[in-house]
Amino acid sequence: MTDFQTLGLSPNLCAALSRANFTQPTPIQAQAIPLALAGHDVLGLAQTGTGKTLAFGLPLIDHLLAKPGKPAPKAANSLILAPTRELVNQIAEGLRLLTEDTRLRIAVVVGGQSINRQIGMLARGCDILVATPGRLIDLMERQAVDLGAVRHLVLDEADQMLDLGFIHALRRIAPRLGTPRQTMLFSATMPKQMEELSRAYLTDPRRVQVSPPGKAADKITQSVHFIDKPEKPARLREILSRDPEALTLVFARTKHGAEKLMKGLVADGYNAASIHGNKSQGQRDRAIKAFREGTITTLVATDVAARGIDIPGVAYVVNYDLPEVPDNYVHRIGRTARAGREGEAIALCAPDETDLLAQIEKLMKIEVPVASGTRPSTAQAQRRKPPQPRNRGRSGAAKPQAGKPAAPKGRRPRRPRAA
Missing domain, CATH: 3.40.50.300 (P-loop containing nucleotide triphosphate hydrolases)
Incomplete structure (x- = not known):
């Protein structure tokens, strides 16, 4: 019996973990998995390298395996959003390791790859869709994917998604998702904007934090x-x-x-x-x-x-x-x-x-x-700090220096022509 079985995961999933040499959950996994299995929305805070992918991936797989049937054409039953192509591929690789002997179908959509090939792949439907927000928007606009069946949403490295400006994409994606749904948000840091994001998309979330934000791994x-x-x-x-x-x-x-x-x-x-x-x-x-x-x-x-x-x-x-x-x-x-x-x-x-x-x-x-x-x-x-601009009025506009006339209003100073 592995330590993962004590968290409430199915025997078949625990066996897959054992075959993949996962025997002991990390702190973020030990705390988040039981909450997610119980159906709660989860707000997980942990530094990089602590096993967040399995913290949301294992309960997600467990929920999907418990539901019979195949996804409809173009439909996705769950959605994982991540900010970069590398992270999307990493997540999908980790999940495939645990689902290779199951009926679950995982699809990956990222920019920089053939969108026509991705449209063909999505036409079959998928159980888990792992995507970057930008490419998912492209596919939505082409009506190549139906998100109405999504009952599980995961936002991984959500703080970086905010840094990269994906909040606008998220606002376009969220209304297309099915309800009711379970949402899990994982992040390494918790800036103020992240708190606003959690309030907007999570319902009565259980907060899990295993290390202070800004702390590096001990080793x-x-x-x-x-x-x-x-x-x-x-x-x-x-x-x-x-x-x-x-x-x-x-x-x-x-x-x-x-x-x-x-x-x-x-x-x-x-x-x-x-x-x-x-x-x-x-x-x-x-x-x-x-x-x-x-x-x-x-x-x-x-x-x-x-x-x-x-x-x-x-x-x-x-x-x-x-x-x-x-x-x-x-x-x-x-x-x-x-x-x-x-x-x-x-x-x-x-x-x-x-x-x-x-x-x-x-x-x-x-x-x-x-x-x-x-x-x-x-x-x-x-x-050594860069000099701050001086001589600014209350409006923030630079005041003309002594001896130099201000440029006429409504006209930009003429640029010198290149030689």
Whole structure:
């Protein structure tokens, strides 16, 4: 008898868990699964890497297996929304592992892939539809999917969906769903807008929180190098050379920066690839597959991958550029120390990023240990902040400087012509 059976899951599902080597639930699973099995709406808060997919996936599968019959053409019986293609694929992969010997049909729809192929797949109907909001809207507009039979809705990484502006898509999707329904919302953080979202879409939810927001996994060793920006490429190569066979995930702030960094590493003989918004879905899938299998040992990514990569073998996460949103730092370093392993997170902090580091440390309520360089004093950090605009009136508009006439109202200043 596995510990999962004590949570109330069906024997067949427990047997599937045992075959997949899942024997002991994580804290978020142990608390959320019984509540979801009882039919409650669930608001789950937990850091990345804590097993949220099974926390909502197992009770969802259990409910669907208990209902006889097949889904109608174009219909979906349950819907899981996630913000990125990588996360959608990760969720579907985890659920298929537990449903391969059942009648349940799982469909995946994301952007960057043939919409005609997805229309054909949905024509058969599905028990579980895992989707990104944008592509689901496209399919709804083509009348390729019927959401009226949906009785279970899951919003995974809901805070990132808000960050990416998917709240408008959610407002278009929700009225199409069936009622009554069970809704489960899972997130790593709980900003004010998330509370408003939960009030709008959840009914008398049971709240489950297993770790404080902004807290990294206990087995992650963190450090920061205070260096000048031109020194970052050499320091990164030094870090990668210490353990060449280890899987290392490197985060850059921009798509252009990630691609440039990857090409530089490849030119220097490092086994590297990149994933970011300018890559096609096929390119991203191949890069992640190669990284998972170890044929690529260094993966350079933007925050599009911060919550979409679940690879237990990632040994190092390097923040080549610090994120502008402090929460993203927690999500980034959460790509290591997964499935009970240990991991190391290394940050490279340039002088103009010290304020970003301070915000991260405030969120996490820790001071990241210094590996090299000198932590700037508060006064130095203040001097390095970008200058604030001055001479603004009550309306916020800039006042003309002395000796410079203001531009005439109703006319824009003429731009100089390019040479």
